[in-house]
């Protein structure tokens with residue numbers, strides 16, 4: 001059951017009908033309500049006294065939705081992340097199934113009637129524009145109709161408009177059986193490329209085994225990693241086996257999906273949050289039945305049942321989106337390896353910037369390390385240069401050398417990408433007279449200036465208000481300080497009039513499909529200059545892009561997190577990797593006020609590999625992961641003292657049981673202590689012995705659930721946290 005308690009619940013079978021098998025859903029009485037539950041297993045006895053045991057009300061499924069392997073992964077996830085198993089099941093099931101709906105639901109569908117064709121749309125549009133819009137949409141969709149859920153997404157208030165159209169008899173509604181997924185494509189698979197030597201060696205190693213093994217394909221950007229696993233995927237697809245591909249954000253990687261489709265000649269079943277519940281369920285069903293051989297999804301797709309599993313791929317293994325940062329805080333990347341082991345199939349992890357965790361596993365001999373050191377197809381690696389912004393200050397974000405470089409590349413017919421990981425116009429609004437800075441009322445944070453919408457917004461809690469015209473403290477003039485992508489866009493427009501400039505960040509791409517359109521246009525070369533956040537760095541291939549400008553990399557140089565250097569190197573190498581992917585060599589200009597910082601010489605001379613090597617040595621010396629394991633316990637409460645007090649209880653419980661393998665850090669206030677009106681604190685547990693750490697957590701979780709204090713705080717356990725705040 002989807003309840004936040006770390007335990008399972010015992011029930012007697014339904015009074016009528018067969019015994020529901022493990023993996024079937026049942027309706028059960030829970031308290032005074034009825035809940036959807038999943039049968040995890042059968043037992044002959046219960047710790048509950050016989051009189052207290054209740055019967056299930058009914059079975060929902062005749063046969064198991066999830067098989068023994070799926071349940072095994074769910075159980076592992078619950079144990080490893082110390083998270084209530086009911087919530088893990090909920091995360092593993094598509095929304096419809098979680099709600100108790102049938103595996104093959106019918107859906108409310110709206111369609112046009114015979115009369116609709118003769119309606120004068122223009123006349124209708126004058127009287128009732130909403131009705132005309134809806135009718136036109138339905139006319140375009142044709143006779144099979146459109147699911148109500150789809151309409152809600154496309155035309156949010158369609159129901160009001162529909163009432164009038166129903167009355168006039170122009171449209172009707174019916175219950176249709178939801179479509180099944182079909183992988184058939186009309187065009188056939190494209191030719192395979194001839195692999196270069198490194199690719200060939202990597203593929204040969206991969207072909208060495210069909211059973212469990214984890215393979216890291218560590219290849220520079222554009223080295224043909226995707227090409228290698230495409231060919232390996234083909235082996236399995238041809239045998240009728242299924243391949244599950246996990247990708248960071250499908251909305252950001254349309255190129256990957258298109259490439260899989262073209263090369264393998266089948267339609268991939270997609271599993272991600274941009275789908276309607278019905279579409280997602282259809283893909284899930286196709287995975288479970290084996291009707292889809294190719295599945296591409298974001299992190300939660302790791303829980304999808306597979307009828308004939310053959311291979312799992314994790315593309316861009318280093319990407320943070322594989323780790324869920326709220327609720328069930330799992331790493332889909334790590335679970336992919338666990339799942340492959342449970343299923344005894346290979347798992348391939350690809351990236352140009354492997355996480356240190358993975359590199360260390362390779363060194364320890366647990367995973368195989370495959371190298372692709374050069375770009376495929378003859379492209380040269382981009383060259384990196386530093387721009388010293390102390391000697392050559394940046395005006396509104398762009399220094400003279402960077403401006404000149406943009407100019408030169410544009411003149412040579414190239415495209416430029418200007419990267420700044422900060423959206424909005426300016427990160428700060430400051431009073432020119434008293435120095436007062438506009439802050440969020442609910443968070444310990446500054447408000448970001450958004451000039452386009454004339455607002456101040458908090459990027460932590462979402463609060464927003466109209467832009468101040470004068471200082472809240474002294475009434476004098478305020479001005480935006482620093483720059484975000486919006487301001488950069490403006491700077492570039494002034495400096496490069498007549499050039500097409502496109503901004504790509506989460507503000508500019510809010511509309512459904514917007515990101516897809518922008519990337520499409522950028523790929524076609526319709527943008528001369530792209531400005532944006534890390535959204536632009538994810539695996540895209542812009543054929544004409546020859547210059548990457550990194551506006552400000554300095555935040556990462558002095559980060560307090562032990563992962564700062566790894567992160568900074570990853571983000572720079574990834575975005576730099578967009579440059580010069582075809583015939584013309586790429587340039588990368590990095591603006592920094594600290595050009596002598598040793599990080600730069602390591603990165604520029606030794607590449608990501610050298611940064612990783614040095615960072616690993618440092619982590620080993622200082623006993624940070626991957627040489628130790630972490631668990632972070634977070635708490636948040638309306639009263640400042642409560643969060644700390646609760647964590648102090650946790651600390652004492654842990655300290656009582658701990659030995660010298662454990663280090664307890666905290667409790668302390670979180671780096672941003674107040675967020676969305678709640679005070680946040682944290683307790684970090686660090687251990688050289690994973691088993692012991694887990695034993696401690698196993699006892700801690702139910703004990704904390706019992707604490708009366710627990711009702712006054714929101715708390716969570718984050719195993720292998722990637723953010724330490």
Ligand code: ADP
Nearest residue numbers: 193194195196221222223224225226227376377
């Ligand atoms: P990665 O996944 O490492 O970024 P890709 O597989 O996307 O690399 O390959 C980068 C580019 O090189 C693509 O345009 C791809 O078609 C091309 N490519 C890959 N392998 C080869 C090869 N063996 N011969 C020619 N071109 C190749």
Ligand code: ZN
Nearest residue numbers: 440443458461
């Ligand atoms: Zn806020």
